[in-house]
Amino acid sequence: MAGVAWHYVLKFIITGDAAVGKSSLLVRLTDQRFLSNPDPTLGVEFGSKLITIPEESKVVKLQCWDTAGTESFRSITRSYYRGAAGCLLVYDVTSRQSFLNARTWLADVRAHADPNLTCILVGNKIDLCAEDGQPGRRPREVPADEADRWAKEEGLLFVEASAKSGENVEAAFVQATRDILDKIKRGMFDNDRSPGVKLSRPSNNTLTLEDDSTRTRCC
Amino acid sequence: MEFLSQTYIALRGPTGAPQSPADTISRLADRLSPSTLIADRRAAVLSLKGLARDHKADIGERALPGLLDVLQNDAEIDADIGKAVLETLNVLCEAEDGASAAARELGFKHTDQVLADEKAAHKIFALVGEQSFYLRFAALQYLATVLQNRRQVVQGHFLKAPAGPTSFIVILDDKREIIRNEGLYVVKSLISQSPEIQKILAFEGAFEKLFNIVLGEGGIDGGLAVQEALACVDGLLRFNQSNQSYLRASSLPPLLLSLLGYPPDLPHDAAPPQQFALQLWDDKQKRANAALVVSIIGILAKSTGPNAHDALTFAFNRCLVEIGLASNMPTTIKTQALRLLPTNLSILPLAHMVLTPYIPVPDTNGEEWDWLEPASGLDALVELVLHGEYNGILEGERRTKDGMELRAAAMGVFQNFVQKDEIREAIVQAMVPPADASEPAPVTPLLYALTAPPAQPLTSAAVAPTHLAAFLFAHLLRGSPRAKALALSIVPRPSSQGAGSFFVPADGAPAAPEPEAEEADEPQSLLSILSEHLSLALLARARADTPEREAREWDRLLVGYLTLLAQWLWEDPGAVRGFLEAGAISMLVEPINQTADTDVAIPGLCAFLLGVCYEFNREPGEITRSTIYPILTRLGLDMLAGRITHLRDDDRFKAVGPDTVVLPYPGVLAPHPAAGAPKQETDEAEVWFDWAFVDFWKSNYHTIEKAIATDPNSLSASAGQDTAMMVASLRDVIRNQASEIEALQAQLKSLSATAQERETLHEQIASLSTELQEAQEKSREVEKEQEDLLVLLDELNVKRRRDKARMREAGLDVSEDEGDEGDEDEE
Numbered sequence A: 001m002a003g004v005a006w007h008y009v010l011k012f013i014i015t016g017d018a019a020v021g022k023s024s025l026l027v028r029l030t031d032q033r034f035l036s037n038p039d040p041t042l043g044v045e046f047g048s049k050l051i052t053i054p055e056e057s058k059v060v061k062l063q064c065w066d067t068a069g070t071e072s073f074r075s076i077t078r079s080y081y082r083g084a085a086g087c088l089l090v091y092d093v094t095s096r097q098s099f100l101n102a103r104t105w106l107a108d109v110r111a112h113a114d115p116n117l118t119c120i121l122v123g124n125k126i127d128l129c130a131e132d133g134q135p136g137r138r139p140r141e142v143p144a145d146e147a148d149r150w151a152k153e154e155g156l157l158f159v160e161a162s163a164k165s166g167e168n169v170e171a172a173f174v175q176a177t178r179d180i181l182d183k184i185k186r187g188m189f190d191n192d193r194s195p196g197v198k199l200s201r202p203s204n205n206t207l208t209l210e211d212d213s214t215r216t217r218c219c
Numbered sequence B: 001m002e003f004l005s006q007t008y009i010a011l012r013g014p015t016g017a018p019q020s021p022a023d024t025i026s027r028l029a030d031r032l033s034p035s036t037l038i039a040d041r042r043a044a045v046l047s048l049k050g051l052a053r054d055h056k057a058d059i060g061e062r063a064l065p066g067l068l069d070v071l072q073n074d075a076e077i078d079a080d081i082g083k084a085v086l087e088t089l090n091v092l093c094e095a096e097d098g099a100s101a102a103a104r105e106l107g108f109k110h111t112d113q114v115l116a117d118e119k120a121a122h123k124i125f126a127l128v129g130e131q132s133f134y135l136r137f138a139a140l141q142y143l144a145t146v147l148q149n150r151r152q153v154v155q156g157h158f159l160k161a162p163a164g165p166t167s168f169i170v171i172l173d174d175k176r177e178i179i180r181n182e183g184l185y186v187v188k189s190l191i192s193q194s195p196e197i198q199k200i201l202a203f204e205g206a207f208e209k210l211f212n213i214v215l216g217e218g219g220i221d222g223g224l225a226v227q228e229a230l231a232c233v234d235g236l237l238r239f240n241q242s243n244q245s246y247l248r249a250s251s252l253p254p255l256l257l258s259l260l261g262y263p264p265d266l267p268h269d270a271a272p273p274q275q276f277a278l279q280l281w282d283d284k285q286k287r288a289n290a291a292l293v294v295s296i297i298g299i300l301a302k303s304t305g306p307n308a309h310d311a312l313t314f315a316f317n318r319c320l321v322e323i324g325l326a327s328n329m330p331t332t333i334k335t336q337a338l339r340l341l342p343t344n345l346s347i348l349p350l351a352h353m354v355l356t357p358y359i360p361v362p363d364t365n366g367e368e369w370d371w372l373e374p375a376s377g378l379d380a381l382v383e384l385v386l387h388g389e390y391n392g393i394l395e396g397e398r399r400t401k402d403g404m405e406l407r408a409a410a411m412g413v414f415q416n417f418v419q420k421d422e423i424r425e426a427i428v429q430a431m432v433p434p435a436d437a438s439e440p441a442p443v444t445p446l447l448y449a450l451t452a453p454p455a456q457p458l459t460s461a462a463v464a465p466t467h468l469a470a471f472l473f474a475h476l477l478r479g480s481p482r483a484k485a486l487a488l489s490i491v492p493r494p495s496s497q498g499a500g501s502f503f504v505p506a507d508g509a510p511a512a513p514e515p516e517a518e519e520a521d522e523p524q525s526l527l528s529i530l531s532e533h534l535s536l537a538l539l540a541r542a543r544a545d546t547p548e549r550e551a552r553e554w555d556r557l558l559v560g561y562l563t564l565l566a567q568w569l570w571e572d573p574g575a576v577r578g579f580l581e582a583g584a585i586s587m588l589v590e591p592i593n594q595t596a597d598t599d600v601a602i603p604g605l606c607a608f609l610l611g612v613c614y615e616f617n618r619e620p621g622e623i624t625r626s627t628i629y630p631i632l633t634r635l636g637l638d639m640l641a642g643r644i645t646h647l648r649d650d651d652r653f654k655a656v657g658p659d660t661v662v663l664p665y666p667g668v669l670a671p672h673p674a675a676g677a678p679k680q681e682t683d684e685a686e687v688w689f690d691w692a693f694v695d696f697w698k699s700n701y702h703t704i705e706k707a708i709a710t711d712p713n714s715l716s717a718s719a720g721q722d723t724a725m726m727v728a729s730l731r732d733v734i735r736n737q738a739s740e741i742e743a744l745q746a747q748l749k750s751l752s753a754t755a756q757e758r759e760t761l762h763e764q765i766a767s768l769s770t771e772l773q774e775a776q777e778k779s780r781e782v783e784k785e786q787e788d789l790l791v792l793l794d795e796l797n798v799k800r801r802r803d804k805a806r807m808r809e810a811g812l813d814v815s816e817d818e819g820d821e822g823d824e825d826e827e
Helices: A022-031 A071-081 A095-110 A144-154 A167-186 B002-012 B020-028 B038-052 B058-072 B079-092 B101-115 B118-128 B135-147 B151-160 B166-173 B179-191 B194-202 B206-216 B223-239 B241-249 B253-259 B284-302 B312-324 B330-338 B377-387 B401-417 B421-429 B447-452 B461-479 B481-488 B512-521 B526-543 B547-567 B573-581 B584-593 B599-617 B625-635 B637-647 B679-683 B691-707 B719-811 B818-824
Strands: A008-017 A044-053 A058-067 A088-091 A120-123 A158-160 A196-201 B358-360 B369-371 B663-665 B685-686
Touching: A008 A044, A008 A071, A008 A095, A008 A167, A008 B461, A022 A044, A022 A088, A022 A120, A022 A167, A044 A071, A044 A167, A058 A071, A058 B421, A071 A095, A071 B151, A071 B194, A088 A095, A088 A167, A095 B079, A095 B118, A095 B679, A120 A144, A120 B151, A120 B253, A120 B481, A144 A158, A167 B679, B002 B166, B002 B253, B020 B038, B020 B058, B038 B058, B038 B079, B038 B253, B058 B079, B058 B101, B058 B118, B058 B312, B079 B118, B079 B135, B079 B358, B101 B118, B101 B135, B101 B151, B118 B151, B118 B166, B118 B685, B135 B179, B151 B166, B151 B179, B151 B194, B166 B179, B166 B206, B179 B719, B194 B206, B194 B223, B194 B241, B206 B223, B206 B253, B223 B241, B223 B284, B241 B284, B241 B461, B253 B284, B253 B312, B253 B818, B284 B312, B284 B330, B284 B685, B312 B330, B312 B358, B312 B377, B312 B401, B330 B584, B377 B401, B377 B447, B377 B461, B401 B461, B401 B663, B401 B685, B421 B461, B421 B584, B447 B461, B461 B547, B461 B685, B461 B691, B481 B573, B526 B547, B526 B573, B526 B584, B547 B691, B547 B719, B573 B584, B573 B599, B584 B663, B599 B625, B599 B691, B625 B637, B691 B818
Parallel strands: A008 A058, A008 A088, A088 A120, A120 A158
Antiparallel strands: A008 A196, A044 A058, B358 B369, B663 B685
């Protein structure tokens, strides 16, 4: 049977401006393929993936909620921030505006999400400004070191990736996962208390569900 | 009590004069203003609550804004006032189904007023998150009411509410049963038709909580809470791809199987345990719960996504098959399970699956069960279609609606299973006698049922196997020329031989009387057996003394034969010839010619079949198109066309849809109308046509209508002018293609010529380059040689000069050197 064994279940959200490639990143992660012409996401879509963190010898199940970047869905997508343990904040390296808007998105995430949330800034579409001038190439508008500097200021992780080539996509998730695992080790996420992190006994009998007591929140 | 008397005094006023309700209400409404003491406000709300039921309109008009203010400002601080204001609002907004139109209108109006401001809705969601029992409960009840009235508006507010989803998940964890149950009810209507809310709740862990409830309440043996929780799971999944993949990727789905007692990790070759197959199903609640679990399994089994062949999908589908064919689950659940099997059955090796069907021991009231020999899934399926659940032991003569629905569902599975040509052909092939052996092919249950001679008097129980076998056989043949060709060579053992006692082993000495027996009872082909039974049935039907109920059964049998033949003979001239030679014309003409009959189905089908015979009679034989044509004209072409079209108007034909095959049996024809027929007869049901035939007939009857009017000598009258046009267009296509081919060939030729040229050029280059190399080498050698020679010459020159000098010294005569000469010349 689906003998899935994992040590942790982590909830991730992917957010950022419309058309920066959030859905493509997720599909690249889960299906190892590139969506060449995706439709805009309506509301939220779900995808999941098991990854292994070798040095911790931990198997982690990522539950990713890919949110819509379009303004009209803002209020809906906000509902997902609170429950997440990790966040991929995506911008497009060939669009300065999307990088500038990342500030707004970050503010939004900070306002609604768990304070311990790990956020990684992902500059997507680096394949478009690769050195060898292919057709459809677009100039880079956000220098890597500028983004890196801003990420450091805000305490974010940072990586540049390409959903098309697959470069750094899994790495981005792995990097964020490591950070979360590290936080767990330091006791910042109390397993029972954060909705975004769930400890699961490996290869547990699927008949028993974790009985996690949930706390009431008033927001 | 104290506050009541105080209120009373306040209301009575100083004069004690009688007051109108409107006055009282406006006075109470004034007291709701925030400037008063909270105790006063509480008293006012409670009084309004008491008046609410009788003076809805007045309170709505005067006090609603005040109540909403109280809700906004005080409810959270003071649980009593919160509860009271919510209950008052609840009364104001109620719009019960039974109430008068005006009252309902008022309820809707108040609901709209409350929901006009999203703040009120958000406050209610926040109150749901409160710990206080009464407050939480009242908030949930009020939510249930407004959801019922204006679901979409509430859903819109919910998506924007800051505290929305989280508080609901908390409710599902509430240990207080009343709250949790009310919460389940609210969640169920909240998620209805809103994929966004469904996703958010899934994100917040609703699935986990709901399954916790199901498990905590004892699985499918649990009560109403289990049913509600499962209904919520169903609601979260249905039409929601994202949630389906979420749940599939979680560890929960195997739980669904274990809820039914089916081990999720059952090995492929092991039979499911008896506690799965045989359970007690007397409890109505358990049936409802199990039905929900099965429907959820069905959703997940269909949403395969990229991995259609994973173990989970297989386990789901196998579980559904086991439920349908080898369990004692309630008939409706079996039907549901079979219907939920995916239409693309290729992932399920139905023919290789081994099942152990169970049947109840007669007269034990379903308490004792026997298990039958293990059978392949396909055999069990065919058995179920032909003979009904448990071989009809429980139902006996009666055809209950549930039982017929189950057989129809099994028919659907069979139809899906034989979609692939290879599978159909393999099944038909198994009925064909092997070419070399003297031994006829074994009679499969399907063939046996199909060729069973109609018993007299005919009962419904006897008709069903043959009638349904005709449907199954039609599924095998429809649209497959190869399967039709194979079917022509089926020669079943004469059924009179019964279990084959006659039978001489192939290696044994042939018994002496055998040849005679052969002559007397020569094995007939399937087609001729069918036509013989058809004519028998037509005769029996025409007899005047047949009771009405039995005549109906004869009609049903005829429908089976006629629909099968119509689909078999379609586009199969070989089968048409066989059928005509078996005396088809006279047998078909008879019922068409009947005038006084009210029944339209049989004449219509006969006319259609006659048309098919005429249209596809394309092979030379005794009966040609020219022989049939005069018969058609004598019957009247218009009349024939009319008969065909009238089939469309038959109620039994009209009622059939893709999902409705089973029709209620008309009560008038109940078997003992005089003897005060028992009420249960009303749920008796019957099958006449299947959708596949209706579909076939609807797409083809027009062709036949036209075909009967065409001249016997016209070549392909498939559809009269249409065909001519089609032929012309096809000719055009062929001509175009031919010219295209020509052009392409020419192109190919020129291309191959150039290719050849190129090749020779290549060769030339190669040879030239080697030649060149050789030449270069040679020239290099020559050069070297020359150099050597020059050196030698030089040496010789030197030597010669030296010798000359020596000779001159010696006074010898020496010839002038060239060099010297040159010198002289210069001088």
